[in-house]
Amino acid sequence: xxxxxxxxxxxxxxxxxxxxxxxxxxxxxxxxxxxxxxxxxxxxxxxxxxxxxxxxxxxxxxxxxxxxxxxxxxxxxxxxxxxxxxxxxxxxxxxxxxxxxxxxxxxxxxxxxxxxxxxxxxxxxxxxxxxxxxxxxxxxxxxxxxxxxxxxxxxxxxxxxxxxxxxxxxxxxxxxxxxxxxxxxxxxxxxxxxxxxxxxxxxxxxxxxxxxxxxxxxxxxxxxxxxxxxxxxxxxxxxxxxxxxxxxxxxxxxxxxxxxxxxxxxxxxxxxxxxxxxxxxxxxxxxxxxxxxxxxxxxxxxxxxxxxxxxxxxxx
Amino acid sequence: xxxxxxxxxxxxxxxxxxxxxxxxxxxxxxxxxxxxxxxxxxxxxxxxxxxxxxxxxxxxxxxxxxxxxxxxxxxxxxxxxxxxxxxxxxxxxxxxxxxxxxxxxxxxxxxxxxxxxxxxxxxxxxxxxxxxxxxxxxxxxxxxxxxxxxxxxxxxxxxxxxxxxxxxxxxxxxxxxxxxxxxxxxxxxxxxxxxxxxxxxxxxxxxxxxxxxxxxxxxxxxxxxxxxxxxxxxxxxxxxxxxxxxxxxxxxxxxxxxxxxxxxxxxxxxxxxxxxxxxxxxxxxxxxxxxxxxxxxxxxxxxxxxxxxxxxxxxxxxxxxxxxxxxxxxxxxxxxxxxxxxxxxxxxxxxxxxxxxxxxxxx
Amino acid sequence: xxxxxxxxxxxxxxxxxxxxxxxxxxxxxxxxxxxxxxxxxxxxxxxxxxxxxxxxxxxxxxxxxxxxxxxxxxxxxxxxxxxxxxxxxxxxxxxxxxxxxxxxxxxxxxxxxxxxxxxxxxxxxxxxxxxxxxxxxxxxxxxxxxxxxxxxxxxxxxxxxxxxxxxxxxxxxxxxxxxxxxxxxxxxxxxxxxxxxxxxxxxxxxxxxxxxxxxxxxxxxxxxxxxxxxxxxxxxxxxxxxxxxxxxxxxxxxxxxxx
Numbered sequence: 001x002x003x004x005x006x007x008x009x010x011x012x013x014x015x016x017x018x019x020x021x022x023x024x025x026x027x028x029x030x031x032x033x034x035x036x037x038x039x040x041x042x043x044x045x046x047x048x049x050x051x052x053x054x055x056x057x058x059x060x061x062x063x064x065x066x067x068x069x070x071x072x073x074x075x076x077x078x079x080x081x082x083x084x085x086x087x088x089x090x091x092x093x094x095x096x097x098x099x100x101x102x103x104x105x106x107x108x109x110x111x112x113x114x115x116x117x118x119x120x121x122x123x124x125x126x127x128x129x130x131x132x133x134x135x136x137x138x139x140x141x142x143x144x145x146x147x148x149x150x151x152x153x154x155x156x157x158x159x160x161x162x163x164x165x166x167x168x169x170x171x172x173x174x175x176x177x178x179x180x181x182x183x184x185x186x187x188x189x190x191x192x193x194x195x196x197x198x199x200x201x202x203x204x205x206x207x208x209x210x211x212x213x214x215x216x217x218x219x220x221x222x223x224x225x226x227x228x229x230x231x232x233x234x235x236x237x238x239x240x241x242x243x244x245x246x247x248x249x250x251x252x253x254x255x256x257x258x259x260x261x262x263x264x265x266x267x268x269x270x271x272x273x274x275x276x277x278x279x280x281x282x283x284x285x286x287x288x289x290x291x292x293x294x295x296x297x298x299x300x301x302x303x304x305x306x307x308x309x310x311x312x313x314x315x316x
Numbered sequence: 317x318x319x320x321x322x323x324x325x326x327x328x329x330x331x332x333x334x335x336x337x338x339x340x341x342x343x344x345x346x347x348x349x350x351x352x353x354x355x356x357x358x359x360x361x362x363x364x365x366x367x368x369x370x371x372x373x374x375x376x377x378x379x380x381x382x383x384x385x386x387x388x389x390x391x392x393x394x395x396x397x398x399x400x401x402x403x404x405x406x407x408x409x410x411x412x413x414x415x416x417x418x419x420x421x422x423x424x425x426x427x428x429x430x431x432x433x434x435x436x437x438x439x440x441x442x443x444x445x446x447x448x449x450x451x452x453x454x455x456x457x458x459x460x461x462x463x464x465x466x467x468x469x470x471x472x473x474x475x476x477x478x479x480x481x482x483x484x485x486x487x488x489x490x491x492x493x494x495x496x497x498x499x500x501x502x503x504x505x506x507x508x509x510x511x512x513x514x515x516x517x518x519x520x521x522x523x524x525x526x527x528x529x530x531x532x533x534x535x536x537x538x539x540x541x542x543x544x545x546x547x548x549x550x551x552x553x554x555x556x557x558x559x560x561x562x563x564x565x566x567x568x569x570x571x572x573x574x575x576x577x578x579x580x581x582x583x584x585x586x587x588x589x590x591x592x593x594x595x596x597x598x599x600x601x602x603x604x605x606x607x608x609x610x611x612x613x614x615x616x617x618x619x620x621x622x623x624x625x626x627x628x629x630x631x632x633x634x635x636x637x638x639x640x641x642x643x644x645x646x647x648x649x650x651x652x653x654x655x656x657x658x659x660x661x662x663x664x665x666x667x668x669x670x671x672x673x674x675x676x677x678x679x
Numbered sequence: 680x681x682x683x684x685x686x687x688x689x690x691x692x693x694x695x696x697x698x699x700x701x702x703x704x705x706x707x708x709x710x711x712x713x714x715x716x717x718x719x720x721x722x723x724x725x726x727x728x729x730x731x732x733x734x735x736x737x738x739x740x741x742x743x744x745x746x747x748x749x750x751x752x753x754x755x756x757x758x759x760x761x762x763x764x765x766x767x768x769x770x771x772x773x774x775x776x777x778x779x780x781x782x783x784x785x786x787x788x789x790x791x792x793x794x795x796x797x798x799x800x801x802x803x804x805x806x807x808x809x810x811x812x813x814x815x816x817x818x819x820x821x822x823x824x825x826x827x828x829x830x831x832x833x834x835x836x837x838x839x840x841x842x843x844x845x846x847x848x849x850x851x852x853x854x855x856x857x858x859x860x861x862x863x864x865x866x867x868x869x870x871x872x873x874x875x876x877x878x879x880x881x882x883x884x885x886x887x888x889x890x891x892x893x894x895x896x897x898x899x900x901x902x903x904x905x906x907x908x909x910x911x912x913x914x915x916x917x918x919x920x921x922x923x924x925x926x927x928x929x930x931x932x933x934x935x936x937x938x
Contacts, residue, residue: 017747017748017750017752017757017758017761017762017765023569023758023760025569025571025572026569026570026571028571029570029571029574029575030485030570030571032477033477033478033480033481033484033485034481034485034491035477036473036474036475036476036477036478036480036481037477037478037481037482037486037491037492037495038491038495039474039478040474040478040495040498040499040502040541040542040545041491041494041495041498043502043538043541044498044501044502046513046517047505047509047510047513047538050513050516050517050520051509051512051513051516053516053520054512054515054516054519094411095411095414095415096411097411098407098408098410098411098412099408099411099412099415101408101411102408102409102411102412103412106405106408106409107412115412117667118416118419119412119415120663121419121660121663122415122418122419124595124599124656124659124660124663125419125422125599125656125659126598126599126600126601126627126652126655126656126659127599127600127601127602127627128599128601128627128630128631128652128655129422129426129599129630129652129655129656130422131601131631132630132634132648132649132652133421133422133425133426135634136425137421137425138418138421141372179418182415186415210397210398210400210401211401211404211405212400212401212403212404212405213397213400213401215404233504236504237504239506240504240505240506240507240508240509241506242506242507242508242601242602243601243602243627243631247631247634247635269506269508269602272508272512272602272606273508273601273602273605273606276512276515276605276606277605277606277609287512288512288515288516291508291509291512294506294508294509295505295506295509298504298505298506298509299501299504301504302500302501302503302504303501306497306500306501487737556774558770558772558774559774559776559777560735561732561735561768561770561774562770562774562775562776562838562841563776563787563791564732564735564760564763565730565732565763565767565768565770565842566763566764566767566787566788566791566792566841566842566845567760567761567762567763567764567765567788567792567845568760568788568791568792569760569792572791572792572793573791576790576791577776577791580778581776581777581778583778
């Protein structure tokens, strides 16, 4: 077994084919690669296990839980998390689809890549920067619009007002999230649009379709499920985004659909960021429990998005 | 088609006339969209100027007018189908321009406000003993470098080897499919949850609430590993099988083929992916807020004591600026500016690597 | 150093699919053996089984014996990597390593196996291999340039130089000219004629004229129907196969009646 597999310098013509020992390098390398992959499985299992472990006291404790019970604590936060993410998605998806089409089918060929890069730059801005920008610039810029909405569309519950004087509303937070998920959805949508089989497109054009008709009949049907899953991946990202919301929102932990007033629901992620550094005792466990809830929700959303992609067979 | 009856039905003359289209039709000149846009801007200015106005208001009104005008003009002159086409062209172009608004606004805001403290002091002083004005972010810059570097050191080997396993060894095995699926799931883990995980882990290992750089690095690794795996996997798949076979046919063992041929060939792509992954986690705030805390002086020990990082530094300088408040807020903006420059530079480096170091060839 | 290969009762599988059935043949040393036959008849699969490249494909396996020098290549203790050091291979499409220079490509077989060699010895090895592949005069002034920068025919000869640099006994060629223009094809065919003085050469080709031009013996592979395994119909000297084959199927194929 331990004999060398072959002579270091094989004499041309006289060497013979080595038999016996296997080379160790292959086994070691393969083992390392497999171990690395397995480590990832363990890490994810560990994330779930440790979060559960540490949130367990929140369920069993006799101590006072903030705001009475776990449900009363996490419920409004959950509501706010979903509300902000939905606002982000409703704003970002149409724009992202538009940009995706613009870059894939409308922009001049030579400029398209550069323009795509500009959109990608949006993803390169750190979340803390978006947060401060949202709190300082965007909320100010939105003030006149909130005022107008409250005055003219106040009969719609969403805009019931009274309009926030600081502009730091859940709607502003949703807009910041929209800007943050925009490059993600755009990049995926663009790739899917570009994957439309050239044959389908040319078939439509050969029938005398205008560019828009070609997109409507060839590109959009092909890309529909891909765009849906891109939006869901964006949703997963918006649900978990922390700093932008933590910096923008003035939180009062209510459940309300009023998007432009001073009283806003918080989000789970932002709440953890704001409370955790000073939390102690069972409050820590309650925060971790809320983190677990967030983990489960984003897991489900991402899972659904992947499932849609896998089912439709479009490569995202 | 049914061929049971002897006579095939013929479309009527009217129907044929409806299908028939002339080769040339009335069309708007090439400059029409620009002309309409100019008209829209002029009208918007004329309407809004008397009451005092802002750039934003003019842009919004001009945009809407442009949509309306181009639709109507094209419909009258070119017919409904062409009008729809022009309308959509205008809409998607606007979608792109809308996306540029926050980009320009963010960059402009950060640059203009961050410039105030973008000075030598900021890059040479920490916040040790600083109350009020002065001080700098040197400690935070070091902290970000240390934590990010540590995260890279942890993530790259694991991510790289996992990708090698998936592409070169795993095939369609159950383990390989499970890893692929969970890497996808990991990509979606909220960053704050990654932070919580590390807190929970260390609470179990070393007791309650330590805050050290290593924890932050592990939290960032949880976010970074899936990105590295994903990009490396794509790059390894791009290496043509021909090259692997060429090496095998030379009597090269599989692991050497992977290291010397496959990884070597995809090196620039992998480097690009890793750089982008570093750029992504370098700007992360939430997990660091929970795991590394903040310090006022430079801390080079990743195992002992809290450590300042640029994002967390910016966060606290903005939310708890001290007295006078403006000094803290200025420092926050400058920290944000440094962070943005750092991340954008990493992105640029990634593009340069992929452009100049990828293998060139005739194929 | 050229060696004789004895193949007996070889069955080649992809998973449970039998691709090549019951092949027995003797491959003569210092000669060119050409394998011809219609697409999908398993001649490339057979070729790849001769240096155990076949098993690089997942689930692929082989039954039977391939004996070289008294050693069954499919014996349990035989290291496939070592087999490939003795039996080199040239592929359908030229595949120089894109990250390496011309020099490094030729040196790759030695370097990738981490064998140490003095600079002078390596220079000599590279030169003799490139000369052996009839490429030296064309590239001697730009050895440090990327191998991918050469023309297709030059790239293929570079791959041949790379294969002979590890001093194999046998050289397998899988349609080495199918991606080349006529002039490059001629250059490679000339090279094959020279190489057979030193190596046992087995070449798979779609081009019957090429088989007639370069080979000493020719094997004809065929399959009964799509989905059925390929078989060796007959093997004989090239002149016999092309002038007076013993099997009807061979004659039909040679005269262009099918395939």
